[in-house]
Every structure is written in C-alpha cells, then in structure tokens.
Amino acid sequence: MRNSSYKSGFITIIGSPNVGKSTLMNLMVGQKISIVSERAQTTRNRIAGVVTRRGYQIVFLDTPGVTGAKNRLGEFMLRVAYESLKDVECILFMLDASKGIREMDEALIENLRRRAGGTPVIAAINKTDLATFDDIETIRERLEGEEFIKRILPISAETGRNVDELERILAGYLVEGPQYYPDDMVTDQPVRVITAEIIREKALKSLRQEIPHGIGVDIERITLREDGINDVNAVIYCERDSHKGIIIGRNGAMLKRIGSAARPEIETLFGTKVNLQLWVKVRPDWRNSANALRELGYNED
Numbered sequence: 001m002r003n004s005s006y007k008s009g010f011i012t013i014i015g016s017p018n019v020g021k022s023t024l025m026n027l028m029v030g031q032k033i034s035i036v037s038e039r040a041q042t043t044r045n046r047i048a049g050v051v052t053r054r055g056y057q058i059v060f061l062d063t064p065g066v067t068g069a070k071n072r073l074g075e076f077m078l079r080v081a082y083e084s085l086k087d088v089e090c091i092l093f094m095l096d097a098s099k100g101i102r103e104m105d106e107a108l109i110e111n112l113r114r115r116a117g118g119t120p121v122i123a124a125i126n127k128t129d130l131a132t133f134d135d136i137e138t139i140r141e142r143l144e145g146e147e148f149i150k151r152i153l154p155i156s157a158e159t160g161r162n163v164d165e166l167e168r169i170l171a172g173y174l175v176e177g178p179q180y181y182p183d184d185m186v187t188d189q190p191v192r193v194i195t196a197e198i199i200r201e202k203a204l205k206s207l208r209q210e211i212p213h214g215i216g217v218d219i220e221r222i223t224l225r226e227d228g229i230n231d232v233n234a235v236i237y238c239e240r241d242s243h244k245g246i247i248i249g250r251n252g253a254m255l256k257r258i259g260s261a262a263r264p265e266i267e268t269l270f271g272t273k274v275n276l277q278l279w280v281k282v283r284p285d286w287r288n289s290a291n292a293l294r295e296l297g298y299n300e301d
C-alpha cells in the first residue's frame, strides 16, 4: 500500500524527428525501451517508458517526430503525437541545439500553443554537446516569449548533462495518484512488438538511403522449444523488388547482418537462446494500405 502522498503522472515527450526523444526516455528509464537511430522518423508509435522512484512514478510517452505526413503511415504518426498531448500532467518539448529552430520546429511551437490546452510545457534543448553557447542562447531567446513554455533547460541525452535536473523539474508536475505500473515494469509494449522494433532498428542502422522508411517488421510466430530455445519468425516488409534485393544482400549477407545484430538483444529480452528466422517480402505501397497498417500495429485501436 502507498500512502496518500504518492505522486504520479503522464508526461508526453514531443518534438521534431531526430531531436533525441527516444534517447532521452531510455536514459531516464535506465533501459532501452524505444529504438533509436540516426534517421528521422524512427519512432512510429506511442511508447510508454516508466520511471519508478521512491515516492513517485513518471510514465513517459515517447511519440513519433512531428513533421509533414507523406502517406497514411505518416498521418497515423502525426495523429499519435498530437493525441498524446491530451490528459497528461506535463508536456516535454524537445529541440535539437545543433539544428536551431527550423520551420518544422516553428510549426510545432504553433501547434503546441493551440493544443497544450493549459498543460504545462517544459522545453529541453537537447544535443548541447554538439552545439555552441550561442546556438543554445538563440533557441532560448526564441522560446522565452512563449507563455505556455514554463521552463527552458539545455540538456544532452548523450552525456547526461542536466538530465537529473530535468527529472526533478518534471517530477514537480506530478499529482497525488496511484502507482500505474508495478516496480519492475518499464514499458507497456508487448514482447512481440519490442522484438519487431529491435529488428527494425537493426535494419534502419544497416541500410542506406530511402529504403529504411519503407520497412515494416511483423513477428509471425514465437514458439518455445522443449529445450528452452525460442524460435522467432519475422517478416521484413519493403515496398519494392529492388529493395528486397538490397535487404537480403549478396548471398544473404545483409539479412544475416541484421539478424546477427538483432539476435543478442532479443535473447536478452527473452532470457533464452533464440533462433531468429528473417524473411523479406514486398508489399507495394504498404504505407498507404489501411490493412497493412493495421497488421503492423499502426492503428488506433
């Protein structure tokens, strides 16, 4: 039982693509929950990351980077990000200090001003390890005039600069409430979704150019053998025959590379040895197909 002074709440992390939202959430949770890559639009869904400390619990909601949508998947991602602004205690708005305030950041500021609806917004200027003092101050000056932004803090999710201070500030917005998740639960994501995401992360990191954006991963089967090994069958979907060739690689080399990178992380997740079977299938224009989006978990219900 918790006494009545226990504090808890939901905090949405929002920002343009690639500003470091998932990296920061993982750092605060102390575990990799949300996949990270140097490519924009890595996160595609809302992912809860739970920080449980003595006396309080913060449920972070990591969201897809906000930018113009080019297809139905993009529209879904945008909806997820904006829907996540509702019914939360606080909104953590992240920017990339090394990029300054771009058009898409301006558009998001505009949107937050309208959509925050009285929910306090904290701005974190991230990647300060890549920026100059002047870069940071220019962003700060732009944000200072915005009344809905309650605090502005320069941070680095890479070096950890000011991350404890940020958590202290965010914890100040929690309210008296229940512990939503048990002590040992760090995310709301089911194992098969995490498994698919690990594979997608390795594909994002291994492949070049435009192919990664058109990739989707579906876990078809997970079966536990009597000897304790888990067989995992996964399909990597892509949009073109030429992409399929690249994902498989010469003599299957690329697919092997993706599998070898993903397997140890999946084994840690399962706590068993894993036999990972990867398949590549072409599904033209799947990012505009309602059926495909639903099958891959990119739907509202």
Ligand SMILES: Nc1nc2c(ncn2[C@@H]2O[C@H](COP(=O)(O)OP(=O)(O)OP(=O)(O)O)[C@@H](O)[C@H]2O)c(=O)[nH]1
Residues within 6 Å of the ligand: 015, 016, 017, 018, 019, 020, 021, 022, 023, 024, 035, 036, 037, 038, 039, 040, 041, 042, 043, 044, 063, 064, 065, 066, 126, 127, 128, 129, 130, 155, 156, 157, 158, 159
């Ligand atoms: N140098 C530096 N790199 C960072 C920092 N934070 C994140 N990164 C890197 O920035 C890239 C993007 O990080 P993510 O956490 O995937 O960014 P995101 O905002 O979740 O991106 P989307 O999911 O695409 O919206 C990765 O290569 C991270 O390693 C930071 O503080 N400093």
Ligand SMILES: [Mg+2]
Residues within 6 Å of the ligand: 021, 022, 023, 034, 035, 036, 042, 043, 062, 063, 064, 065
């Ligand atoms: Mg992300």
